[in-house]
Amino acid sequence: MKVTTTPAQELALSNCAYCSAAEIAKFLLPGRDYGWALIGSNMVLNVKAHESIQEGQIALNAIQRRNAKVSSGDEISVAKFLAPDKGFKLVVVNLELEFVKAKGKSEQLDAQTLGQELQRRFVSQVFTVGQKATFEYCGINYVFNVSHTLVEGQKENDTNVIRGMLCPETAFLFETNPGSGIKIVNQRGGTTSNIFKQKDLNFQKLGIGGLDLQFQDIFRRAFASRVFPPHVVSRLGISHVKGLLLFGPPGTGKTLIARQIGKMLNGREPKVVNGPEVLSKFVGETEKNIRDLFSDAENDQRMHGDHSELHIIIFDELDAICKARGTTRDSTGVHDGIVNQLLTKIDGVDSLNNILLIGMTNRKDLLDEALLRPGRLEVQIEIGLPDEKGRLQILRIHSTQMKENSFLASDVNLEELAARTKNFSGAELEGLVKSAVSFGLNRQVNVEDLSQSIDEENIKVTMNDFLQALHEVKPAFGAAINTLEMYRTNGMLNCGDRHRHIRETAMTLVEQVKSSERTSLLTFLLEGPSGSGKTALASTVAIDSDFPYMKIVTSENMVGLTEATKCGLITKVFEDAYKSPLSIIILDEIERLLEYVNIGPRFSNVILQTLFVLIKKLPPKGKKLMVIGTSSMVHVLQSMDLVGAFNVTLNAPNLEPNDVKKVLQEIRVFAPQDIDTAVRALDQEIPIKRLLMLVEMAAQGKGGEGAADVYAGKKKIDINHFFECLHDLA
Known part of the structure; x- marks a missing residue:
């Protein structure tokens, strides 16, 4: 229909739309002389007939035209509005009041009297959140904005209901801006303070995510x-x-x-x-x-x-x-x-x-x-590190403009990125997006000729750009997976039933920390002979746990430091762990951390007391921590009463002949007929680390070359050369 102006000033204050008498039947409600029409995409108005309106026209006042974003003479869609069967009567409606024309003086309005007047004038009209309407009261023209509605039967957390019909039982809550000059008195219930500019605190609109x-x-x-x-x-x-x-x-x-x-x-x-x-x-x-x-x-x-x-x-x-x-x-x-x-x-x-x-x-x-x-x-x-839902909100905030301007490729999966950015802070997530954008922009730049024009339309930030950025931007409180991988360079080999049982038990403890509400702290000690694979096993358990925070504390990073500095570094690792919901800390070779020696000053009591406190200290509420200790000298820790600080103690033994056979079969560097011979030549028990070193020496061959061919499967280790290497290591 074609938009025209309201025929008279008094009709403009009625908040109704007007059409010709010939077309009113399209909108009429049963038994009424008016109807309801959906004007444009969002506004529902009472429609009445007027003799001055021609067919095909719809008369709207200035406020209504402003709401619908149309001018006189424009075309607008108009359709009969059908109300739902129930849940359409307005129980409460919030109205923001202001003068139609700014006044220098202030006006004091009684909320009860004003509410009765608005009920009389606008009863049976439909109001939508965001809709504005004008009215005259005591000789002054006002405009109100519908900021919130509550309809009959609406649940408190249901935010989808945006409109309803004004009825005699509807209650009004009036709001004003501090500088409007309008003061509301005698208002019952609701909020009269205008401390907030926005009526809905949408944090994502404010650029805040995950909080x-x-x-x-x-x-x-x-x-x-x-x-x-x-x-x-x-x-x-x-x-x-x-x-x-x-x-x-x-x-x-x-x-x-x-x-x-x-x-x-x-x-x-x-x-x-x-x-x-x-x-x-x-x-x-x-x-x-x-x-x-x-x-x-x-x-x-x-x-x-x-x-x-x-x-x-x-x-x-x-x-x-x-x-x-x-x-x-x-x-x-x-x-x-x-x-x-x-x-x-x-x-x-x-x-x-x-x-x-x-x-x-x-x-x-x-x-x-x-x-x-x-x-x-x-x-x-x-204000802690955001969870996965919070990280998704933050990534959406920083990528919204890219998406709206068609710079974000369709293959970018923000949900996957949120899952892969554990322990990223909000600032680090912003840095991740910036890094991904830099990869996308770099593809459009010719480094050899910077004067060339740039094709803005072809700028796309892809999922691959984000994956590259993940290698570039690392969280300060992130999982030290790369460091842990260094302690198991050969992967985890099949070392027999005893080692598999230890690993399964450790993963059961990990699952207990993840799922049990009663277990916020769990500690276990992995002890065994030197070279038996304790650190590799602890690192594997940490990586397989998929905890957001993983750190290993080892003496090799503390060479030359004072006792106080070492205590500070160990304490900081624990304090950082408390910032993450799930954390694993590995205390590798505890006797080395304690500076234990067989002669002279035996150990550092300061570090010992620090470990005692930290291992037993419960993490803050809502956080969970697992501590894995490794030791090759468990008798030393027993003499210090430190073993008792751990909940569980597991023994990582040396390899028995059957275990050695399984390892050699898995790495496939011997001819099948030579495996049993090699196993018999070894001691009854051998540390996994010593076995792998022996295999590495034998794989080199007598000329010092050929290891690559052995591990590639092109040739096998010479059993006689293996015996020579075994004799050299004896």
């Missing part, structure tokens, strides 16, 4: 009380939360959350302070800088009391200036003064109720304890 639960906690603890009117809060006898601490690993989104909280809120722009910026070399100047941050809030509260706007102060790198008092080595006492000044402003005698201090740190342990007590930075939210 839904954390945002829910932040809203409940820090903002829920501020949504309600001041008189409700005063009747509850509580004060608002004044401090919020965000802590966690670097790159997880702490600064992003604080920045977006400031964007979400109406009123004053948040003050953002990097910790070191407030420091000054002049006596008393640092404390004055702190006082200046709170001066606007103090003046505002003095003038407006409980109706004061919320003032947000964001402290990045809070640990730089709020270290525990008495721990800094300088003689100025500046850091102690900063802590004292902050405590006074947040929770002193003349404490403010219109501030929210948001602090961020990677090192919560460095902060002064007084700052973390109730009334100060009492809400402490850990």
Whole structure:
């Protein structure tokens, strides 16, 4: 139908559409003189007949045309609207009010009287979320926007119902912007505070992914009380939360959350302070800088009391200036003064109720304890590494524009990438996307002639680009699979039933950690003779577990370090593990970590006590940890009572003749008739490491060449040369 203007001003305020008398029958409801029509793709209006409207025309007022994004004279689709059989009556509708024309003065509206008037005027009309309508009240023209609807029978978490019919029982909740000049009084229920700019807190629209639960906690603890009117809060006898601490690993989104909280809120722009910026070399100047941050809030509260706007102060790198008092080595006492000044402003005698201090740190342990007590930075939210669902949200956020502009290839599987990026932080996922884009762009650049024009239309970021980026971008708290692979360069060979039983038992323990709600910490010790394959077996168990966090602690990375430094490195591995939901730590050759020797100072007691504490320490709630220890000198650990710190002890034995035969059959370097001869020539038991070394020597041949042909299957080891190598190793 062709759009035309509403015939009269009073009809424009009715929120109805008008058509010709000849066409009204297409839309009529049974027993009514009006009908319902779906105008365009989303707006449902009451349609009435008017003699001045010609056939094929539909009359819409200015607001309706704006909603439908059409002008007078445009064509628009119009269809009869059929309401569902049930669940269509509006129970509650939220309306955002403003003047049609901006006014210099303010108006006070009684919510109950205004609601009765709107019911009388718009009863039996259908309203859709996002729809705007105009009305006249007491000589002033207003416009309202439908921000939320609740229909009869709608479940609380059902967000798909976006429209319903206004009926005499519908309740209204009115909302206004702080600067609109409209004040609502006598409103029952709902929220009257306009602290948030958006009415729906869609975090993905804000560019935040994987932090839904954390945002829910932040809203409940820090903002829920501020949504309600001041008189409700005063009747509850509580004060608002004044401090919020965000802590966690670097790159997880702490600064992003604080920045977006400031964007979400109406009123004053948040003050953002990097910790070191407030420091000054002049006596008393640092404390004055702190006082200046709170001066606007103090003046505002003095003038407006409980109706004061919320003032947000964001402290990045809070640990730089709020270290525990008495721990800094300088003689100025500046850091102690900063802590004292902050405590006074947040929770002193003349404490403010219109501030929210948001602090961020990677090192919560460095902060002064007084700052973390109730009334100060009492809400402490850990911003950890995102789970798979969160990683998918983050990847979608960073690839949305590419997809909308057709730069993202159809083979890119974000779900697969989310599964393969365990322990990636939000910043690292962003880096992954940037790296993938760089591969895609690089294909369009001719390095030999940079002056050549670039074909923008053919730029595509493919799945292969992301897979290449995975080799380039590594998570700081990721699984050290490449390191673990170094400890099993020959893979895991079939070493007989005894070794297979050990491996199956270890994997059963892994499954227990994964699935049992009661097992948050499980430790086992893998002991046996030197060279029996303990480290390779432990590495295999870790890799097969597919845990997000895997690290091996070995003495070879600690050569020349002091006891204190070694303890710090071991402790850091455990602290990093606590940041991941599932973690495995391998303590390789524990006696070497303890610096054990047969003579002189026997071992490091400092490292021993550190291991005692860490092996037995339960991980934080919601985290699970498995610790695998290896040792070739279990009697030494028994004398130190360290064996008792492990839940399970497994023995990795040397190979017996039957085991040796299975190994030689699997590696296929001997002629079948020579395998039994080689087994008989060996000792009754031999470590797997020694056996593989002997085979490697024999494979070289007398001339020192030929190993490649042996392992390629082109020739076999000469049994006589094998005997010579065995004699040399004896």
